Structures are given as C-alpha cells and as structure tokens.
Amino acid sequence: MKHVAIVGATGAVGQEMIRVLEQRKFPVSTLTLLASKRSLGKSMTFQGKQVPVQELTHDSFAGVNVALFSAGATTTKQFAPSAVKAGAIVVDNSSAFRMDPGTPLVIPEINPEDLKSHKGIIANPNCCAIILLMAVYPIHKINPIKRIIVSTYQSASGAGAKAMEELRLQAADVLAGKAPVPSVFQFPIAFNVFSHNAAMDPETGYNGEELKVIEESHKILHNDIPISPTCIRVSTMRAHAESVHLELTNPVDLDAIRRAIENSPGVRLQDDRKTNHFPMPLEASGQDDVIVGRLRRDIASKDGREMDLFCCGDQLLKGAALNAVQIAEIV
Amino acid sequence: MKHVAIVGATGAVGQEMIRVLEQRKFPVSTLTLLASKRSLGKSMTFQGKQVPVQELTHDSFAGVNVALFSAGATTTKQFAPSAVKAGAIVVDNSSAFRMDPGTPLVIPEINPEDLKSHKGIIANPNCCAIILLMAVYPIHKINPIKRIIVSTYQSASGAGAKAMEELRLQAADVLAGKAPVPSVFQFPIAFNVFSHNAAMDPETGYNGEELKVIEESHKILHNDIPISPTCIRVSTMRAHAESVHLELTNPVDLDAIRRAIENSPGVRLQDDRKTNHFPMPLEASGQDDVIVGRLRRDIASKDGREMDLFCCGDQLLKGAALNAVQIAEIV
Numbered sequence: 001m002k003h004v005a006i007v008g009a010t011g012a013v014g015q016e017m018i019r020v021l022e023q024r025k026f027p028v029s030t031l032t033l034l035a036s037k038r039s040l041g042k043s044m045t046f047q048g049k050q051v052p053v054q055e056l057t058h059d060s061f062a063g064v065n066v067a068l069f070s071a072g073a074t075t076t077k078q079f080a081p082s083a084v085k086a087g088a089i090v091v092d093n094s095s096a097f098r099m100d101p102g103t104p105l106v107i108p109e110i111n112p113e114d115l116k117s118h119k120g121i122i123a124n125p126n127c128c129a130i131i132l133l134m135a136v137y138p139i140h141k142i143n144p145i146k147r148i149i150v151s152t153y154q155s156a157s158g159a160g161a162k163a164m165e166e167l168r169l170q171a172a173d174v175l176a177g178k179a180p181v182p183s184v185f186q187f188p189i190a191f192n193v194f195s196h197n198a199a200m201d202p203e204t205g206y207n208g209e210e211l212k213v214i215e216e217s218h219k220i221l222h223n224d225i226p227i228s229p230t231c232i233r234v235s236t237m238r239a240h241a242e243s244v245h246l247e248l249t250n251p252v253d254l255d256a257i258r259r260a261i262e263n264s265p266g267v268r269l270q271d272d273r274k275t276n277h278f279p280m281p282l283e284a285s286g287q288d289d290v291i292v293g294r295l296r297r298d299i300a301s302k303d304g305r306e307m308d309l310f311c312c313g314d315q316l317l318k319g320a321a322l323n324a325v326q327i328a329e330i331v
Numbered sequence: 332m333k334h335v336a337i338v339g340a341t342g343a344v345g346q347e348m349i350r351v352l353e354q355r356k357f358p359v360s361t362l363t364l365l366a367s368k369r370s371l372g373k374s375m376t377f378q379g380k381q382v383p384v385q386e387l388t389h390d391s392f393a394g395v396n397v398a399l400f401s402a403g404a405t406t407t408k409q410f411a412p413s414a415v416k417a418g419a420i421v422v423d424n425s426s427a428f429r430m431d432p433g434t435p436l437v438i439p440e441i442n443p444e445d446l447k448s449h450k451g452i453i454a455n456p457n458c459c460a461i462i463l464l465m466a467v468y469p470i471h472k473i474n475p476i477k478r479i480i481v482s483t484y485q486s487a488s489g490a491g492a493k494a495m496e497e498l499r500l501q502a503a504d505v506l507a508g509k510a511p512v513p514s515v516f517q518f519p520i521a522f523n524v525f526s527h528n529a530a531m532d533p534e535t536g537y538n539g540e541e542l543k544v545i546e547e548s549h550k551i552l553h554n555d556i557p558i559s560p561t562c563i564r565v566s567t568m569r570a571h572a573e574s575v576h577l578e579l580t581n582p583v584d585l586d587a588i589r590r591a592i593e594n595s596p597g598v599r600l601q602d603d604r605k606t607n608h609f610p611m612p613l614e615a616s617g618q619d620d621v622i623v624g625r626l627r628r629d630i631a632s633k634d635g636r637e638m639d640l641f642c643c644g645d646q647l648l649k650g651a652a653l654n655a656v657q658i659a660e661i662v
C-alpha cells in the first residue's frame with residue numbers, strides 16, 4: 001500500500017487522477033490532496049470519503065511514496081525536488097522535466113524500459129504526443145514510420161477546467177444572441193477553431209504545442225523521424241482528435257495494420273466504412289483507450305508506402321491522468 | 332440588365348445568393364425565386380421588396396438569362412437542361428456536372444479562361460476545393476505545388492440550413508444536460524468532430540468529399556498533382572478551415588509567398604506570429620475573402636521545399652454563392 005499525493009488535485013487532470021486511482025484500484029493507503037491556498041476548504045471524494053484539500057508546501061511530502069503532479073511547470077520546478085528529497089517518486093504531468101536528458105518520458109505501452117533510469121522524477125508526455133503515438137505505435141512496430149504529418153483537433157480540456165467552463169458559457173451566450181467573451185483563451189472557443197494557444201516561436205512560426213509533439217515523440221520513440229504537426233483548438237470538451245498522414249518503410253498492408261491495432265493494449269479500432277463510423281471525441285470521452293480508424297492507403301502515393309488515419313483520445317485520461325497513474329503502477 | 336433565377340432560393344446557399352446579387356449590384360432586371368412545392372407561400376427580400384417563391388417546373392425558365400442552381404445534384408440533372416433549352420446560362424452549385432468533360436468547373440480567380448468553352452452549364456466547385464485552391468494558388472503561381480496533404484475543419488453549413496439549426500439545437504440540449512438528437516447528421520455535431528458525412532467508397536476508404544477535393548482540384552488546375560485530403564466536420568456554423576501541408580518545386584521563400592498572397596484577389600493574409608492571430612472560422616464568416624495564415628517552412632523538411640499553412644473561408648460565400656455569382660458576372 002502506498003501513500004499517494006496529488007498536486008493540483010482540484011484541476012481538471014487532478015480530479016481525473018483521483019477517479020483513475022479509484023477505478024484501477026491503485027493500492028492507496030493514504031491520499032493527500034494538495035493545491036494552492038485558494039483551494040483550502042475544498043474537499044474531494046475518494047473511495048466514498050471526503051478528503052480535504054491541503055495547501056502545497058515544501059513540507060507536504062513527508063511519508064509520501066508517489067506524488068502525482070499536475071499543476072503546471074512552475075509548480076513542478078518549485079516543489080518536485082522537495083517531494084523527491086522526502087523520498088517520493090514524482091510523476092509529473094507538466095512540461096518542466098520532459099526534455100531533461102536525465103528524466104524518463106514514458107508512455108507505458110511504448111517505452112516502459114525507460115522508467116528504469118529514473119532519478120526520482122518521471123515525466124508524463126504532452127497529451128497530443130501520447131494520443132498520436134498510441135495510435136501509430138502499433139503500425140510503427142510492424143512497418144517503421146519514416147514521416148508523420150499531423151493536424152490536431154484539440155479540446156478545451158487541454159487548457160484546464162476553466163477553459164471547459166468557458167466553452168460552456170460562450171456557447172450559451174452565442175445561442176442567446178450575445179457575443180462570446182474570451183477569458184482563458186484569447187479568442188472565442190465556442191463554434192470556432194483557432195491555432196493552438198501555446199506560445200509561438202516567432203522565428204520558426206511553430207507554437208509550443210507543436211514543438212512538444214515533435215521533441216517528445218522523438219524522445220519516446222528514440223528516433224528523429226521528421227514530424228510536421230499543426231495544432232488547432234476546436235469546440236469540443238475533453239477529447240483530442242488527430243488527422244495523421246504517415247509514410248512507412250514498406251508498402252502499406254492495411255489488414256496487417258488493423259490486426260496490429262486490434263492486438264495492441266490501450267488502443268481500440270473503430271473503422272467501419274459501411275456505417276461511416278470512425279473515431280469521434282464524444283465517443284472517446286471518458287474512455288481509457290485511444291480510438292483509431294479511417295485507416296486507408298493514400299491513393300496519391302506512388303509507391304504505396306503512405307497512409308492516413310484519424311484518432312481520438314480522452315485528453316484528461318490517456319492524455320494525462322491515466323498515463324500518469326499507469327507510470328505510477330509500474331514504478 | 333438580366334433576368335436571374337435562383338433554384339433552391341430558400342436554402343442556406345440560395346439565401347446567400349440573393350444577398351450577394353444585392354451587394355455586388357448584379358444588374359438584375361427580374362429575380363425569379365424557385366424552390367420545391369414545400370416552399371410555396373414563402374417570400375424573400377431582394378432590394379427592399381418581397382419576392383414570392385415559385386414552384387420549380389420545367390416551364391420556370393422562360394425569359395431567364397442566368398439561372399443559379401443550388402438545390403442538389405438530382406434537381407440540377409432534372410431541371411438544368413430545361414433552363415438551357417429556354418436560353419438561360421446555368422451556374423450550378425451541385426456536383427451534377429462538375430466532372431463532366433464538357434462542363435467548365437471554374438474559380439474565377441484561377442481558371443476564368445475555362446468559361447469560354449461552356450455549352451450552357453457552368454459548374455461551381457465543391458466548397459472545400461474552392462477554399463483550398465484559393466489559399467494555395469498564389470503559392471502555386473510562383474513555386475509550383477508538387478504535393479498537397481490537407482485536413483479539413485468543415486462547418487455545419489455545408490450540409491445546409493437544417494444542419495446549422497441542428498448544431499444550434501444540439502448545443503442547447505447539451506448545455507441543458509440533455510443528449511443531442513442527431514437528424515441531418517448521423518452523429519452529434521455539437522461539441523463533436525466526425526469524419527465527413529459524404530458517402531464513402533468502401534474500396535478505397537475515401538469519402539465523397541475527399542474524392543471531390545482531389546478530382547475537382549485536378550480539373551481546375553489542369554494537372555494531376557498528388558492530393559491527400561481528410562475531410563472532417565467540426566462544431567462551427569458557416570466557415571470551413573483547412574490545415575494544408577505543401578511540397579513545392581523549389582525551396583520555400585516565405586517572404587515571396589506572403590507578398591504573393593497579399594497581391595492576389597480574393598485572399599487575405601492573416602499571419603501574425605506575435606499576437607497568435609491566424610485564420611479562424613468566426614472571422615471568416617460573412618467575409619468574401621479566403622483568409623490565409625500560419626505560413627511556415629516545415630522544419631522537418633530536408634530540402635526546404637515543404638511548408639504548412641492554415642486557411643478559412645465562408646462556406647456559403649466564396650465556397651458557394653459568391654463564386655457562383657462571380658461566374659455569372661463574367662459570362
């Protein structure tokens with residue numbers, strides 16, 4: 001049994017972490033919920049009991065075995081070393097240590113062996129990278145990927161619980177004939193689509209989300225295949241979708257690829273051409289599996305080595321909380 | 332002055348056609364509004380006057396000079412020959428004659444010379460193809476495109492006025508905690524994303540919308556460059572967005588491409604990396620121009636000939652009604 005702490009327990013991902021620990025019957029002896037001072041007085045339900053939220057301090061980690069961080073990179077940088085010093089293993093959902101060469105960045109279905117080298121902190125990858133790699137890794141294993149071009153359809157949840165509420169409020173305003181009022185996002189999210197809100201590198205014109213997808217995918221796959229992402233927010237609540245174009249090493253064998261996906265853990269094939277039923281955010285919401293479909297050979301490909309697919313995954317679950325708890329289960 | 336008829340006058344595109352004729356001061360002597368029997372009794376405002384909707388019959392076109400059709404391929408196939416026989420020039424927004432070798436398929440900014448060969452019917456291209464080609468043609472002119480990979484973010488309007496209303500009703504239901512009820516679309520459109528509802532070719536796994544983008548682009552550009560489209564519906568009202576990856580003939584010169592877009596009719600550059608302000612459906616709605624931005628060299632490209640961009644266009648205007656009226660202006 002383990003003493004588990006959740007840092008950022010009141011956030012969208014923190015709340016899912018509590019539920020995932022329950023559902024997966026993680027052997028929790030004590031659950032400590034930590035958040036900023038603002039959340040003092042709140043409590044969250046875990047295994048039928050109310051657990052009060054405590055203020056995060058450097059002394060919060062005495063006796064903690066596993067600390068799940070989901071409170072942004074600044075909080076991680078400030079408090080994760082204290083957790084490690086107190087003897088906890090940190091699984092961090094922020095970008096703080098993801099590209100640190102000494103920190104493993106892990107999707108348990110893909111590179112669990114990287115966990116061995118951890119020095120107290122393990123980084124949970126970016127949600128878009130997780131969903132992309134979960135979808136394409138079964139293909140990569142049987143026919144190595146040489147090139148990825150991906151356009152995303154990212155949900156409000158990626159920007160937190162307040163962004164999800166903003167989508168609801170703006171949608172209600174628009175339906176009532178009022179102008180949507182942006183607050184979390186710079187632009188209206190209801191009934192709109194916009195380039196991802198992550199900070200942009202003015203030199204390359206890539207935003208931070210796109211650079212994460214590239215760099216983190218390389219670190220997880222231990223390669224440097226060319227990846228061209230375009231990250232876009234859409235008017236959905238909590239599941240990301242991605243339209244993926246792949247160039248493979250050998251000609252595309254769709255039957256073999258379908259079998260590979262069906263036989264891989266953490267992914268589910270939804271690829272019904274007759275009923276036009278393919279992965280959708282609404283059906284991926286609340287699901288552990290990343291859903292993969294619209295598998296097709298690229299009819300424009302001259303040598304038959306290109307293909308396309310569409311995938312969806314719950315941004316808060318496999319894109320964040322679930323993957324973090326899976327890491328904690330292994331370590 | 333011309334006698335103009337609009338077939339499908341009460342539909343989403345038909346209504347925009349009336350407005351576009353007004354705004355562009357098309358020299359209309361008489362406006363005849365035609366629709367199915369169900370719309371009898373309705374009337375529409377044109378130049379401040381109420382024009383009654385008449386039932387479409389084979390005898391509707393006496394004296395008509397220009398007939399703008401937007402009532403689906405079946406109606407066009409049935410009634411366009413009667414309009415031509417009566418001496419009208421037909422501009423048809425359906426897919427009925429688009430790929431007919433004897434029918435010009437025209438975007439006035441791109442291939443106006445194809446209009447010369449018309450035999451009474453001119454086809455208005457698919458909305459996605461128009462918006463894609465408007466965005467990339469300025470680039471194609473200075474550095475010929477060798478390859479297009481495009482993922483779309485298509486609005487409800489592409490499925491008509493009822494689909495737009497369905498998006499509103501479903502969004503209200505979801506906000507009220509009720510389950511969305513699909514009717515026009517097979518799947519919920521509110522707060523969701525799904526593979527385009529066009530019929531799918533079970534053999535290739537491409538849907539009809541994707542095949543239109545490929546075939547119509549080839550006909551308009553008079554080439555057969557490889558195009559790989561993935562067509563997706565999103566929760567927006569009336570402007571399509573597209574994420575476009577291009578391989579060019581020569582290395583990408585972004586400054587030259589920006590200038591080319593700025594100097595091209597019918598497109599507007601919105602490409603501000605500092606403020607993260609790029610094309611968005613909400614800002615493209617009601618606008619004639621296709622908005623183009625997020626121009627960037629693909630940093631994964633080995634020889635510097637690949638680039639990405641994002642574009643948005645009003646599906647009902649440049650994607651349909653405006654392009655049709657522009658064709659009518661020329662002929």
